[in-house]
Structures are given as C-alpha cells and as structure tokens.
Amino acid sequence: MLEQPTTSEGADDGRRDRKKRRTRDDLIEAAAALFASTGFDETTTTDIAELADVSQRTLFRHFPTKEALLYGDMDDLQLALREAFVARPTNESILDVVRHAMLCVAGDFDANRERRLLQVQLAAATPSVSAHSRAVVQAQWEREIIAAVAKRLDVDPVADPRPEILAGAAMSAIRVATRQWTAGGGTAVFGELADTALAAIGDLGMVEPSS
Amino acid sequence: MLEQPTTSEGADDGRRDRKKRRTRDDLIEAAAALFASTGFDETTTTDIAELADVSQRTLFRHFPTKEALLYGDMDDLQLALREAFVARPTNESILDVVRHAMLCVAGDFDANRERRLLQVQLAAATPSVSAHSRAVVQAQWEREIIAAVAKRLDVDPVADPRPEILAGAAMSAIRVATRQWTAGGGTAVFGELADTALAAIGDLGMVEPSS
DNA sequence: ACAGACTATGTCAGTGACTGACATTCGTCA
DNA sequence: TGACGAATGTCAGTCACTGACATAGTCTGT
Numbered sequence: 001m002l003e004q005p006t007t008s009e010g011a012d013d014g015r016r017d018r019k020k021r022r023t024r025d026d027l028i029e030a031a032a033a034l035f036a037s038t039g040f041d042e043t044t045t046t047d048i049a050e051l052a053d054v055s056q057r058t059l060f061r062h063f064p065t066k067e068a069l070l071y072g073d074m075d076d077l078q079l080a081l082r083e084a085f086v087a088r089p090t091n092e093s094i095l096d097v098v099r100h101a102m103l104c105v106a107g108d109f110d111a112n113r114e115r116r117l118l119q120v121q122l123a124a125a126t127p128s129v130s131a132h133s134r135a136v137v138q139a140q141w142e143r144e145i146i147a148a149v150a151k152r153l154d155v156d157p158v159a160d161p162r163p164e165i166l167a168g169a170a171m172s173a174i175r176v177a178t179r180q181w182t183a184g185g186g187t188a189v190f191g192e193l194a195d196t197a198l199a200a201i202g203d204l205g206m207v208e209p210s211s
Numbered sequence: 212m213l214e215q216p217t218t219s220e221g222a223d224d225g226r227r228d229r230k231k232r233r234t235r236d237d238l239i240e241a242a243a244a245l246f247a248s249t250g251f252d253e254t255t256t257t258d259i260a261e262l263a264d265v266s267q268r269t270l271f272r273h274f275p276t277k278e279a280l281l282y283g284d285m286d287d288l289q290l291a292l293r294e295a296f297v298a299r300p301t302n303e304s305i306l307d308v309v310r311h312a313m314l315c316v317a318g319d320f321d322a323n324r325e326r327r328l329l330q331v332q333l334a335a336a337t338p339s340v341s342a343h344s345r346a347v348v349q350a351q352w353e354r355e356i357i358a359a360v361a362k363r364l365d366v367d368p369v370a371d372p373r374p375e376i377l378a379g380a381a382m383s384a385i386r387v388a389t390r391q392w393t394a395g396g397g398t399a400v401f402g403e404l405a406d407t408a409l410a411a412i413g414d415l416g417m418v419e420p421s422s
Numbered sequence: 423a424c425a426g427a428c429t430a431t432g433t434c435a436g437t438g439a440c441t442g443a444c445a446t447t448c449g450t451c452a
Numbered sequence: 453t454g455a456c457g458a459a460t461g462t463c464a465g466t467c468a469c470t471g472a473c474a475t476a477g478t479c480t481g482t
C-alpha cells in the first residue's frame with residue numbers, strides 16, 4: 001500500500017499506471033520463477049507471458065529483450081548508487097568515496113539475496129545473460145561511477161582517463177566479490193567481500209615485482 | 212594423427228585446411244565489406260554467406276554468432292598479448308608490465324587501422340555489437356591480463372582481487388583510448404593514446420579531494 | 423591406384439526471439 | 453456520458469541460429 005513516490009519507475013498514481021506496473025512485476029516474477037526452475041535458454045518468452053497471463057507481444061512492450069526481463073528489478077539501483085555518491089562528504093578521498101558508495105550496491109545484494117544469486121548464477125551459466133550483465137547492467141553502473149568521480153574531481157571524463165579507470169577497477173572489484181560470493185553459495189555477507197575487494201584498489205601501486 | 216597446430220591461426224598444411232581457412236577468411240571479408248557499406252543490423256547472414264559464395268549453414272559452422280564474424284580476425288591477438296607479458300623483464304613493476312604489454316594490443320590497432328576503426332564504430336552504433344565487444348572480446352583480453360598478473364605476483368586470482376582489479380583498470384584505459392581515437396576519426400596514433408591512459412592507472416591513489 | 427574413412431559443405435525444415443500493423447479494451451478527463 | 457489516449461491482444465512476418473541427413477572433396481593405408 002505504500003507507494004514509492006519518486007523512484008525511477010514510481011507509477012505516479014492512477015489505476016492505469018498501477019496496472020501497468022503490476023503487469024511488469026508479474027512478468028518479472030514469472031520469468032524469475034521459470035528461469036530458476038527450468039533454466040534460461042529452456043524457458044521461452046511465450047512461457048513467461050502465459051504464466052504472467054499476458055500476450056507475448058505485451059512482454060516485449062515492457063522489456064526490450066529476454067535478458068532485460070531477468071534484471072527488471074534493478075532499475076532503482078542505479079539511482080540509489082547516484083545518491084550514494086552525492087551523500088559522501090566532500091573531504092573524503094576519491095578512493096574512499098567510491099568504496100563507500102559502492103556499498104549501496106553491495107547492500108542491495110544482501111537485501112535481495114535470493115534474486116541476486118539467481119541472476120549471478122544464470123550469468124555464470126548462460127553466455128547471453130553474461131553478456132547482458134556485463135554490457136548493459138554493469139556498464140550502466142560504471143557510467144554512474146564515471147560521472148560521479150568526474151564531478152568530484154572536476155575533470156572532463158572524456159579527456160581525463162582517471163574516472164573511467166577508477167570505475168573499471170571498482171566494477172572489477174564487484175565482480176571478484178560476486179565470484180567469491182557465489183562460490184560460497186551466497187552464505188557470506190556480500191558487503192564484506194565487496195569492501196575487502198574495493199579496498200584493494202588502493203594497493204595497486206604498492207605491488208612490487210617479486211623479489 | 213596430426214594434432215591441431217599450436218597457434219590459433221591453424222591451417223598448417225594440407226589442401227583441406229587451406230580451403231577451410233580460405234572460406235573463413237572470405238566470410239570475414241564479406242562481412243566487413245557489407246557491415247561497412249550497409250550497416251550491421253541491415254546486413255543479413257544470408258547476404259554475407261552469398262557474397263562469400265557459401266551457404267548460410269556454413270557460415271554458422273565457422274562462427275557461432277553474427278557478431279563473432281565481425282571480430283573473426285582477432286584470434287591471434289590474445290596469444291600475442293600473452294607473449295607480450297612473458298617478454299617483460301621480471302624486475303619491472305607490475306604497473307609497467309601491464310602498461311607495456313598492452314601496447315601490443317595498441318600496436319595492432321595502428322597496424323590494422325581500417326578494420327579496427329570499423330569494429331569500434333559499429334560497436335558504438337549497435338548495441339549487440341557493443342555487448343559482444345565487451346562481454347566476449349574484451350573479457351577475453353581481461354582474463355589474459357588477470358592470469359599474467361596473478362602469475363607475476365604469484366597469487367591466486369580468485370582469492371586476491373588485485374589481478375582482476377588491475378586488469379579492469381587496464382581495459383578501462385583501453386576503452387578511453389579507443390573513444391579518444393574514434394573521436395578524432397582514427398587520425399591519432401592509438402599507441403600514444405593508450406600509453407597515456409594506461410599511465411594514469413598509477414595516479415589513482417594520488418588523487419586528492421578537491422581543494 | 424584404389425577403397426574406405428573423414429570432413430567440410432549444401433539442403434531443408436524447424437525453433438524462437440523480436441517487430442510492425444491493426445483492432446480492441448479500458449482508464450482518464452472534460 | 454462521451455471522446456481521447458494508452459495498454460493490450462491478435463496475427464503475420466523477419467531473421468539469427470540449429471539439427472538431421474545427403475553429398476562431395478580430401479586424406480590414409482595398403
């Protein structure tokens with residue numbers, strides 16, 4: 001009954017928007033259920049549409065691809081990440097800003113453990129899902145980091161390579177944490193794994209050649 | 212029994228292997244020509260197969276996807292990258308090792324300017340190509356960097372996040388250089404852009420909060 | 423040289439993701 | 453209440469990609 005006022009989606013108000021939102025959510029849940037029980041490639045978009053009690057055409061009016069359906073619940077995470085960046089104090093070092101801001105992503109993983117685990121496992125098992133995760137989902141976060149870092153440093157993100165490099169390092173840290181997380185079946189706290197991995201960004205220059 | 216040759220190039224000898232190699236090359240060239248003149252999405256795999264004078268089925272026996280066809284000439288680049296790593300002196304700092312090894316990729320871009328420019332431009336314009344570039348091509352290089360760095364540091368690349376973080380930073384630097392390169396229409400020397408971007412990896416820890 | 427094995431290719435039919443066009447239902451607002 | 457518009461259903465179509473089977477060209481041992 002509590003409406004989310006101004007998230008990315010929101011469903012402002014009115015029955016029409018509520019129904020649209022409901023259809024969308026039904027599709028996401030139907031897809032997750034079928035993907036989890038049957039597998040990604042083994043599930044057809046028609047199966048998903050039927051389970052959600054809509055036509056296949058409606059499915060593709062809500063989601064551009066089958067892969068996007070799997071990550072349909074991650075829309076507001078991007079916005080949360082943006083807000084996490086502006087919430088950091090201005091005197092914090094840029095490495096700490098990134099590290100702490102990324103913990104909002106990590107926190108989401110712990111808060112939605114089941115769903116995130118499914119997404120990560122399907123990405124590890126299915127090439128097209130892996131590609132979508134990297135090229136769409138993660139790339140979106142990365143752009144958010146780049147923009148935030150560039151703004152903090154007051155530099156042009158096209159001319160100065162540092163924002164994108166730092167963002168790439170941060171995303172790699174998240175991937176490491178993700179792999180470690182799934183290796184343990186999601187039993188560990190993702191936030192701790194991510195924090196450890198993110199902290200290692202600062203160690204890069206300190207690594208010396210093996211004596 | 213003759214085993215596959217060690218290089219990914221293949222087609223060591225024998226008319227059969229030579230013909231197979233020829234068919235593969237014809238497909239790559241036909242695809243590049245059509246992609247360049249007509250666009251990626253506007254070109255069908257049947258068009259490509261006909262221009263290469265083979266059946267569509269044969270095309271998909273040589274390449275798993277339409278996207279892979281565009282990057283079909285990059286097989287040996289991965290091997291060259293591996294060799295570039297082992298060629299670096301052991302007393303070099305790991306940041307310098309990565310920076311210098313990556314220049315073999317950069318050198319390839321300058322040596323095959325036309326083709327690389329087409330690939331980058333199509334990736335910028337077409338989502339499915341962008342996804343393939345990131346999730347397949349670049350991910351392959353990244354794994355190569357991770358393995359090489361982990362070996363240099365003598366650490367486990369699963370437990371220690373630093374190899375993957377460094378690899379992610381390096382790939383981001385390459386992407387920055389690529390963007391700058393295409394922004395100038397490929398007139399600049401890619402190697403110089405890449406070197407500058409890669410050198411910025413060491414500056415990450417030095418960035419202080421503004422003022 | 424020749425038979426048999428092997429392999430690349432052609433042909434054909436099929437699946438499934440995705441799309442355009444058009445009709446219909448349903449919420450909204452004057 | 454009636455008109456407008458947005459969401460959906462239906463249908464037909466395109467195209468990437470695949471399995472099955474037949475054929476032709478290449479290799480190998482005798």
